Amino acid sequence: MTDWLSPEEWTAVRLSLKVALVAMGASLLPGIAIAYALERGRFWGRQALDVMVHLPLVLPPVVVGYALLLGFGRRGPIGAYLAEQFGIVLSFRWTGAALACAIMGFPLLVRAIRLSLETVDRKLEDAAGTLGAHPVWVFFAVTLPLILPGIIAGMVLSFAKAMGEFGATITFVSNIPGETQTIPSAIYTFTQVPGGEGGALRLTLVSVAISIAALWMSEWMARRVRRRFLA
Amino acid sequence: MANVSIRDVRKSFGSVAIIKGVDVDIQDGEFVILVGPSGCGKSTLLRMIAGLEDVTSGDIRIGPRVVNDVPPKDRDIAMVFQSYALYPHMTVAENMAFSLKLKGVPRAEQKKRVGEAAAILDLEKLLERYPRQLSGGQRQRVAMGRAIVRDPQVFLFDEPLSNLDAKLRVQMRVEIKELHQRLKTTTIYVTHDQIEAMTMADKIVVMHDGIVEQIGAPLELYDRPRNLFVAGFIGSPAMNFIEGRLEQAGLALPGGVVLPLEGHVPAAPGSELTYGIRPEHLQVAPAGAPGSIPATVTVVEPTGSDTTLIAKVEGSHLTVALRERCALKPGEAVALKPLGQQGHLFDDQGRRIAAA
Numbered sequence: 001m002t003d004w005l006s007p008e009e010w011t012a013v014r015l016s017l018k019v020a021l022v023a024m025g026a027s028l029l030p031g032i033a034i035a036y037a038l039e040r041g042r043f044w045g046r047q048a049l050d051v052m053v054h055l056p057l058v059l060p061p062v063v064v065g066y067a068l069l070l071g072f073g074r075r076g077p078i079g080a081y082l083a084e085q086f087g088i089v090l091s092f093r094w095t096g097a098a099l100a101c102a103i104m105g106f107p108l109l110v111r112a113i114r115l116s117l118e119t120v121d122r123k124l125e126d127a128a129g130t131l132g133a134h135p136v137w138v139f140f141a142v143t144l145p146l147i148l149p150g151i152i153a154g155m156v157l158s159f160a161k162a163m164g165e166f167g168a169t170i171t172f173v174s175n176i177p178g179e180t181q182t183i184p185s186a187i188y189t190f191t192q193v194p195g196g197e198g199g200a201l202r203l204t205l206v207s208v209a210i211s212i213a214a215l216w217m218s219e220w221m222a223r224r225v226r227r228r229f230l231a
Numbered sequence: 232m233a234n235v236s237i238r239d240v241r242k243s244f245g246s247v248a249i250i251k252g253v254d255v256d257i258q259d260g261e262f263v264i265l266v267g268p269s270g271c272g273k274s275t276l277l278r279m280i281a282g283l284e285d286v287t288s289g290d291i292r293i294g295p296r297v298v299n300d301v302p303p304k305d306r307d308i309a310m311v312f313q314s315y316a317l318y319p320h321m322t323v324a325e326n327m328a329f330s331l332k333l334k335g336v337p338r339a340e341q342k343k344r345v346g347e348a349a350a351i352l353d354l355e356k357l358l359e360r361y362p363r364q365l366s367g368g369q370r371q372r373v374a375m376g377r378a379i380v381r382d383p384q385v386f387l388f389d390e391p392l393s394n395l396d397a398k399l400r401v402q403m404r405v406e407i408k409e410l411h412q413r414l415k416t417t418t419i420y421v422t423h424d425q426i427e428a429m430t431m432a433d434k435i436v437v438m439h440d441g442i443v444e445q446i447g448a449p450l451e452l453y454d455r456p457r458n459l460f461v462a463g464f465i466g467s468p469a470m471n472f473i474e475g476r477l478e479q480a481g482l483a484l485p486g487g488v489v490l491p492l493e494g495h496v497p498a499a500p501g502s503e504l505t506y507g508i509r510p511e512h513l514q515v516a517p518a519g520a521p522g523s524i525p526a527t528v529t530v531v532e533p534t535g536s537d538t539t540l541i542a543k544v545e546g547s548h549l550t551v552a553l554r555e556r557c558a559l560k561p562g563e564a565v566a567l568k569p570l571g572q573q574g575h576l577f578d579d580q581g582r583r584i585a586a587a
Contacts (some may be wrong), residue, residue, distance in 0.1 A: 126283050127316035129303035131330040131381055145320045 009199055011178050012186035013206055019094055019182055020162035023101035024155055027109055035113035057107040065171025068100055096173040097180045101162035108157035116150020149222045156218035160211060183207050233294035233384040233417055234259045240289035242275055249275050251441040260415045266428040267438035273421045274389055281310050281387050293384060309378035310387040313394060315370045317362040323373050324358040330381035348376045368399045388420040404430060425465050437461050459581035462507050468539060470507045471549045477502045486545025491522050496585050498578060505577040506587060510552035512573035516566045523566035528559050
């Protein structure tokens with residue numbers, strides 16, 4: 001099995017999984033918080049926040065990558081600050097790839113959670129209040145369980161987007177084997193060199209397999225949640 | 232348990248006034264029903280008592296405390312919603328124990344109290360089920376159980392029976408009333424159904440267009456409605472109204488019939504008045520009987536226990552409720568005679584001014 005893929009290909013697969021899982025995991029909590037704020041909040045700048053969150057969905061990925069380079073690059077304002085204060089460098093590192101993937105997948109995550117928040121019967125939350133529950137408790141005991149299917153769907157979308165992200169990643173962190181070369185970048189590289197068709201095809205199959213597995217898992221989890229929690 | 236007092240409470244959404252100054256006093260242990268057509272503000276008022284809507288102005292007290300700015304969780308109330316609002320991800324037992332879990336009541340005690348409420352509501356066999364596995368009536372009972380277990384100062388019910396079929400509604404009506412007689416907890420109940428109000432309440436608050444039209448015991452509202460709105464809203468079939476002009480001999484109705492009036496009528500001769508008479512206070516009389524109104528039968532509705540007769544008179548229709556069965560056929564001419572002093576006279580502002 002191991003010799004089916006070359007070491008370089010394995011590295012790309014492992015890196016892709018790592019980047020996608022980190023991107024998904026890191027965007028989960030902010031995703032829930034922002035979805036909640038956008039759906040329930042009445043605050044100044046809500047519209048602007050909404051637009052900001054959705055921008056990556058409509059902008060060319062290369063533009064997002066370039067903006068990240070400007071902001072989070074070594075000389076970018078945020079990048080320089082992070083490097084000086086915390087020694088965190090994002091550009092041309094796998095962590096940068098994770099950031100790019102997280103941002104590209106964020107609108108999908110937020111949308112999925114928001115849609116499920118919309119369907120929650122507000123009376124259920126009202127009832128909890130009248131039964132003596134603090135709003136924070138209401139969120140964790142009532143709202144969160146009810147939107148779990150939406151959260152799972154959002155996580156899968158975010159993960160899948162990260163697995164397939166190419167434009168923003170390659171612009172921001174380039175295509176460095178072992179550091180930032182994810183499956184899509186590796187496939188791209190293979191297609192650029194003579195005799196690379198085999199590698200490209202193998203990675204394509206791996207990519208398809210991972211996507212199917214992710215979809216299947218989310219379906220399974222969502223069904224479990226629904227059976228346990230919802231009518 | 233506690234009394235609830237509502238003082239000059241107003242509510243506006245933006246520039247739209249929904250509740251325009253309402254005063255209601257609810258005694259400790261009383262069962263009070265807020266009733267009115269949809270859009271009258273009754274549900275909004277209930278949600279304000281619950282703390283789910285802000286009070287624009289005025290005071291709401293539960294017990295001695297003004298609760299305007301107290302969050303719902305600290306008002307010591309329990310609300311039952313029309314949609315039941317049961318948690319789909321919790322079993323019946325978990326739903327009912329919700330408030331106890333919040334208070335940190337030990338598990339054994341939770342179980343005991345849920346068990347007691349379940350026994351009252353006949354839910355013992357359903358405790359491990361999920362709400363989706365229950366019928367509408369059972370869900371309703373679970374929602375009540377969840378409220379009972381909280382042992383609140385005040386129960387709030389928001390149209391709790393509206394989603395049930397007619398037969399179940401009658402049954403649940405009885406159950407809620409029995410429950411109140413047993414627990415004696417102050418209860419505020421919102422409905423648009425005046426029959427629910429009449430059958431269940433100690434005191435009815437009739438609301439219309441953001442104001443209180445009348446407050447009183449059910450039969451008080453029925454026998455002495457303060458105005459045309461209450462007269463027409465309370466009672467089924469509804470009260471009959473005929474416009475007329477006050478004359479020396481009585482009330483001149485359209486078509487030349489003069490209805491003799493007994494007693495003093497505090498209105499000037501020539502005033503335009505509305506005469507109201509309940510369907511059961513009209514009798515079928517021999518044609519031409521003095522003081523009777525000639526009419527033509529249009530519809531006969533036998534319900535088994537009684538018969539409803541709808542008859543056309545000059546300018547309007549009259550409904551007559553007869554206890555006995557009747558052989559009248561559509562198209563037949565009849566004379567309808569009001570029972571003495573059972574009618575009501577309303578002035579041109581719609582205020583009741585006298586019995587007639």
